[in-house]
Structures are given as structure tokens and as C-alpha cells.
Amino acid sequence: xxxxxxxxxxxxxxxxxxxxxxxxxxxxxxxxxxxxxxxxxxxxxxxxxxxxxxxxxxxxxxxxxxxxxxxxxxxxxxxxxxxxxxxxxxxxxxxxxxxxxxxxxxxxxxxxxxxxxxxxxxxxxxxxxxxxxxxxxxxxxxxxxxxxxxxxxxxxxxxxxxxxxxxxxxxxxxxxxxxxxxxxxxxxxxxxxxxxxxxxxxxxxxxxxxxxxxxxxxxxxxxxxxxxxxxxxxxxxxxxxxxxxxxxxxxxxxxxxxxxxxxxxxxxxxxxxxxxxxxxxxxxxxxxxxxxx
Amino acid sequence: xxxxxxxxxxxxxxxxxxxxxxxxxxxxxxxxxxxxxxxxxxxxxxxxxxxxxxxxxxxxxxxxxxxxxxxxxxxxxxxxxxxxxxxxxxxxxxxxxxxxxxxxxxxxxxxxxxxxxxxxxxxxxxxxxxxxxxxxxxxxxxxxxxxxxxxxxxxxxxxxxxxxxxxxxxxxxxxxxxxxxxxxxxxxxxxxxxxxxxxxxxxxxxxxxxxxxxxxxxxxxxxxxxxxxxxxxxxxxxxxxxxxxxxxxxxxxxxxxxxxxxxxxxxxxxxxxxxxxxxxxxxxxxxxxxxxxxxxxxxxxxxxxxxxxxxxxxxxxxxxxxxxxxxxxxxx
Numbered sequence: 001x002x003x004x005x006x007x008x009x010x011x012x013x014x015x016x017x018x019x020x021x022x023x024x025x026x027x028x029x030x031x032x033x034x035x036x037x038x039x040x041x042x043x044x045x046x047x048x049x050x051x052x053x054x055x056x057x058x059x060x061x062x063x064x065x066x067x068x069x070x071x072x073x074x075x076x077x078x079x080x081x082x083x084x085x086x087x088x089x090x091x092x093x094x095x096x097x098x099x100x101x102x103x104x105x106x107x108x109x110x111x112x113x114x115x116x117x118x119x120x121x122x123x124x125x126x127x128x129x130x131x132x133x134x135x136x137x138x139x140x141x142x143x144x145x146x147x148x149x150x151x152x153x154x155x156x157x158x159x160x161x162x163x164x165x166x167x168x169x170x171x172x173x174x175x176x177x178x179x180x181x182x183x184x185x186x187x188x189x190x191x192x193x194x195x196x197x198x199x200x201x202x203x204x205x206x207x208x209x210x211x212x213x214x215x216x217x218x219x220x221x222x223x224x225x226x227x228x229x230x231x232x233x234x235x236x237x238x239x240x241x242x243x244x245x246x247x248x249x250x251x252x253x254x255x256x257x258x259x260x261x262x263x264x265x266x267x268x269x270x271x272x273x274x275x276x277x278x279x280x281x282x283x284x285x286x287x288x289x290x291x292x293x
Numbered sequence: 294x295x296x297x298x299x300x301x302x303x304x305x306x307x308x309x310x311x312x313x314x315x316x317x318x319x320x321x322x323x324x325x326x327x328x329x330x331x332x333x334x335x336x337x338x339x340x341x342x343x344x345x346x347x348x349x350x351x352x353x354x355x356x357x358x359x360x361x362x363x364x365x366x367x368x369x370x371x372x373x374x375x376x377x378x379x380x381x382x383x384x385x386x387x388x389x390x391x392x393x394x395x396x397x398x399x400x401x402x403x404x405x406x407x408x409x410x411x412x413x414x415x416x417x418x419x420x421x422x423x424x425x426x427x428x429x430x431x432x433x434x435x436x437x438x439x440x441x442x443x444x445x446x447x448x449x450x451x452x453x454x455x456x457x458x459x460x461x462x463x464x465x466x467x468x469x470x471x472x473x474x475x476x477x478x479x480x481x482x483x484x485x486x487x488x489x490x491x492x493x494x495x496x497x498x499x500x501x502x503x504x505x506x507x508x509x510x511x512x513x514x515x516x517x518x519x520x521x522x523x524x525x526x527x528x529x530x531x532x533x534x535x536x537x538x539x540x541x542x543x544x545x546x547x548x549x550x551x552x553x554x555x556x557x558x559x560x561x562x563x564x565x566x567x568x569x570x571x572x573x574x575x576x577x578x579x580x581x582x583x584x585x586x587x588x589x590x591x592x593x594x595x596x597x598x599x600x601x602x603x604x605x606x607x608x609x610x611x612x613x614x615x616x617x618x619x620x621x622x623x624x625x
Binding site: 104266274 | 340344345346348393394396400401403404405407408409411412415529533536540573574576577578579580581582583584586587588591
């Protein structure tokens with residue numbers, strides 16, 4: 001195994017890891033605020049990506065179709081929040097989890113009705129091929145994916161750190177009731193968080209689709225496991241932690257493939273989830289969450 | 294008294310149905326539904342009685358099916374032994390899987406079970422020397438009990454129905470025992486349960502192991518009645534379907550799970566020949582029902598009101614509050 005191969009694998013790992021992180025942000029933020037595993041998230045972002053693909057099929061320019069897909073994901077996230085979560089927000093945790101799953105099944109069933117169960121290819125908006133850099137050939141597409149993901153995370157963190165909405169979000173993360181007592185409109189903020197999660201998630205899912213050149217109805221389910229592994233590795237509820245966790249997971253998967261073969265790729269994420277649960281339940285960068293009854 | 298009457302009724306039905314129903318097709322539909330009865334009951338033990346959510350029951354179903362098929366085919370083990378081994382294997386796998394999550398937070402368990410289901414499929418598809426991968430295991434031997442070989446659909450019905458009844462009976466007994474009581478206590482208020490000296494981790498582990506054991510037993514039934522084991526029978530969708538049976542049929546209700554299995558397997562299967570739309574859109578239709586059930590009737594169709602106390606009661610009250618558009622709510 002030469003150094004060039006290893007480097008290319010590393011770049012691939014970072015790229016796919018950043019995609020996991022983009023998808024994971026939606027899960028992580030919702031979990032922090034509502035203590036809810038949003039099982040519909042994977043299906044919502046799949047739907048947005050499918051919508052973008054369909055628009056491209058109608059001849060809409062790629063950038064506009066992707067933007068529209070992101071908006072579809074955001075809108076759908078808000079609809080799901082309104083229909084399936086808000087009525088049961090105060091119920092014990094199992095209840096919203098199940099209704100989330102039900103909403104996800106509806107979304108994926110509708111998607112299957114519209115687009116069918118087959119795997120479709122996704123247009124390669126970023127060319128494949130490699131670029132020579134200091135004597136090493138590096139693949140272009142993963143580098144571009146990584147750059148896009150980094151840019152999205154930079155924008156996200158700027159919003160979170162600098163704007164009123166960002167401050168309100170951090171406040172709600174700490175203590176929802178206190179935030180409400182301070183006059184933060186929680187019932188407007190929570191849908192907004194679902195929307196942002198859907199928006200970033202569709203962007204991540206589109207990059208995922210481009211990287212593997214495949215879109216299919218079940219891709220949301222696959223993304224769920226990976227994105228959660230990323231979020232847990234970094235520490236659920238930590239925006240930057242989710243990103244770092246995603247990168248680490250991507251690299252770990254790439255190295256597992258390089259060392260043991262492609263069969264072990266999916267095993268890596270499960271092994272990481274279990275190891276994190278056993279050794280460091282709050283993730284690498286997380287802070288302990290106190291149990292409330 | 295009521296129990297004895299039900300038992301007699303069940304025995305009568307098991308004896309009479311194969312003679313009364315001549316259509317092989319309807320017997321097949323009934324058999325398939327009955328195979329899902331232990332699965333639904335198992336999911337109900339985990340979700341309805343103990344308040345956890347497993348989304349990987351199909352993997353344990355599959356573990357049972359492969360264990361039983363391989364034991365009989367490769368080692369020539371008699372079916373009843375392989376049947377028990379299938380249950381034990383699935384139960385042990387479940388316990389090992391649940392142990393790390395239960396010590397931390399049980400809502401991560403549902404994630405782990407999803408991941409485990411995907412991993413199971415990868416292994417079943419890739420371990421060619423053992424499972425023959427996507428080709429599956431054909432020609433699984435018929436069930437054979439003390440020299441009696443189960444051949445026709447009617448005979449399969451007798452075996453499958455007997456197992457389903459035994460599973461239902463055992464679970465009902467277990468739920469009424471101190472173990473079952475402690476499960477319900479854990480479900481309703483974990484902190485209070487711990488304060489009263491209930492070993493929460495052990496209780497959850499037992500519930501999970503029992504649920505997975507039942508899934509493994511169902512797997513053995515499936516393998517030897519369809520006589521074919523393929524990885525595609527144990528997809529994640531299957532897990533979700535099993536979970537829906539338990540929830541929609543009725544949480545913490547064994548009759549509810551039986552109803553759920555017949556409604557969600559038998560009904561679409563019965564309508565398959567005329568028009569497969571119900572099978573295609575089954576996940577979506579039942580998904581919508583799941584959302585509606587969580588809002589208006591969280592205890593499911595046959596779930597007892599008793600099953601809805603603190604654990605689930607909040608949902609409909611919250612809805613009423615929402616409809617009144619009152620902005621008041623507390624932290625989750």
C-alpha cells in the first residue's frame with residue numbers, strides 16, 4: 001500500500017465524512033432540544049434530493065434544482081414537525097419517536113409512489129478525475145465535496161454564533177422552559193430548526209448521491225445510521241462535534257476499507273457507535289447530559 | 294375459568310381449521326400471519342411492556358431462521374432442538390446487543406438495532422460459505438416432530454398455530470408475574486422504579502432478550518414452512534412492519550399483537566392477488582396510522598386503558614392543548 005493510495009483514501013474518507021456530518025447536524029440539533037430521535041429526517045432529506053433530481057430532469061438548471069430541493073427538504077421538515085411532533089411534544093419520549101417513524105414511512109412511501117423503488121443515477125455536477133498536487137494525484141470530486149461541506153458548516157456556525165436566531169437556538173438548547181420564560185418564541189424556533197436541519201441535510205444527501213452516483217428511496221435509512229454514528233462520536237448536541245465526528249467516521253471507514261476490505265465499511269460505524277456508548281457516552285466533544293424525569 | 298375456556302377454544306380451532314378450510318391459499322395466508330404472531334408479541338414485550346423501541350426485530354427473525362436451517366441442514370439436528378436453539382441464539386444476540394446501550398440511555402437502543410439490522414444483512418449477504426449469500430438456503434428440511442413429518446399447509450397450520458398460542462400464553466403469564474410488573478414499572482417511571490429497588494438494567498435486558506427469543510422462534514417457523522431462507526426476507530422494512538404490528542394492534546396487549554399480525558400480514562397478503570397496491574403502499578398507510586395512533590389512541594386498537602397510564606397518557610392531552618392554541622408547554 002503506497003502513500004499516494006493512502007492519501008487518496010484519506011481524502012475520500014474526509015469527503016464522505018463531511019457528508020455524514022451535514023446529514024447528522026439535523027439529527028443532532030433536534031435531539032439536543034427535544035430529546036427526540038428524529039427518525040423522519042432521513043426520509044425527508046431523501047425526498048428533497050429526489051425532488052432536486054426530478055427538477056433537473058425537467059430541464060431546470062442544476063443550481064436552481066438543488067436550491068429548490070433544499071427548500072423542499074426544509075418545508076417538509078416543518079410540515080412533519082407540525083403534524084407529527086408538536087401534538088405529542090409533551091408525551092413521554094417513546095411516543096414522538098414512534099410518530100416520527102410513522103411520518104418517515106409516509107414520506108418514503110409517497111416517494112416510492114412517485115419515483116419508484118429503483119436506484120437512479122445522479123448527475124455528476126462536479127467532475128470526477130484527479131488533480132496533480134505536489135506530485136500526488138488527488139481526486140477532484142471528494143476535495144470539492146469537502147470544500148462545499150466546510151463552507152456550509154462555516155455559514156451554519158456563523159448563523160449560530162452571530163445572529164439573534166442563533167443565540168435563541170443556543171438558549172433553547174440549554175433549557176427550553178427558561179428560554180420560553182425569557183420570551184423566546186419556541187413554537188417558531190423549533191420548526192425553524194427542523195427546516196435548517198432539512199436544508200443542510202438535503203445538501204449533504206445530494207453530495208452523497210453525487211459521490212456514489214446513486215439515488216434510491218431507502219437511502220435515507222442508510223444515511224440515518226451513518227449520520228447518527230457521526231453525531232454520537234462527536235457528541236450529540238454539539239454542532240462542531242457532529243462535524244468533527246463525521247470527519248473521523250469517514251476516515252475510519254476509509255481506513256477500514258483500505259485495511260480489511262469493503263465488507264467492513266458498514267461495520268465500522270456500528271463498532272464506533274458501540275464503542276462510544278461503552279467508553280464515552282457523551283461523545284468526544286460532548287458535555288454530560290443530566291437525566292430529567 | 295376464563296383462561297381454561299379460551300384454551301379449549303384455541304385447541305378446538307387448531308384441530309378444526311385444517312379440516313374446515315380446504316383452500317391451500319387461505320391456509321397459507323393464515324400460516325404466514327401466525328408466523329408473525331410471536332414476532333409481534335416479542336416486539337410488544339419490548340415496546341408495550343417495557344417502553345423501549347426495537348427497530349431491528351427482522352435481524353433476530355433472520356438469526357433464528359438461519360440458525361434453525363443451518364443446524365438441521367449441516368448438522369442434522371432434529372427440528373424441535375433447532376427450533377429451541379434458534380430462539381436461544383436470537384435471544385442471546387439481543388442481550389449482547391442491548392447491554393452497552395441500556396447502561397447509558399435506552400433511546401439509543403433503537404439506533405443500535407437499526408445499525409444491527411443493516412449489519413446482519415451485510416453478513417448474511419457476504420458470508421457465502423455459511424449462508425450462500427443472496428442465493429439463500431433452498432431445500433430447508435420440513436419440520437419433523439418425533440417422526441411426524443409436517444407436509445401440507447394444514448399440518449403446518451397445526452404446528453404454527455400451536456406455537457403462536459403457546460407464545461401468547463407464556464407472554465400473558467410472564468406479564469402478570471413479578472417480572473412483567475417490573476417491566477411496566479420501568480416503562481411508566483424509570484426513576485421511581487429504581488428508587489423502589491427494581492433493577493432497571495436487568496429488567497430491560499430481560500425484556501429485550503425475551504422479545505428477541507420470540508423473534509428467533511418465529512424465524513425457525515418461517516425457515517421450515519417456506520423451506521427457503523434468503524437475506525431479503527429480513528430487511529429493515531420488515532423490522533418496521535413488526536414494530537407497527539405491536540403498536541397499532543395494542544401496546545401491552547397480547548390479543549392486540551395477534552390482531553396486528555393478522556391485519557398487517559394477512560390482509561395485504563389476502564388482497565395481493567387482486568391488486569397489490571396495499572402491499573406497495575403498506576408502509577405509508579400504516580405509517581400514517583402510526584402518527585394518528587400516537588396522537589389520538591397511543592394504546593393502539595386493543596390496548597388496555599391500563600397500558601396508557603403515565604407512560605402514554607400525555608399525548609392526547611397535549612393535542613387538546615395544541616388545538617386550543619395555548620402556547621403553554623413544559624420541557625420534554
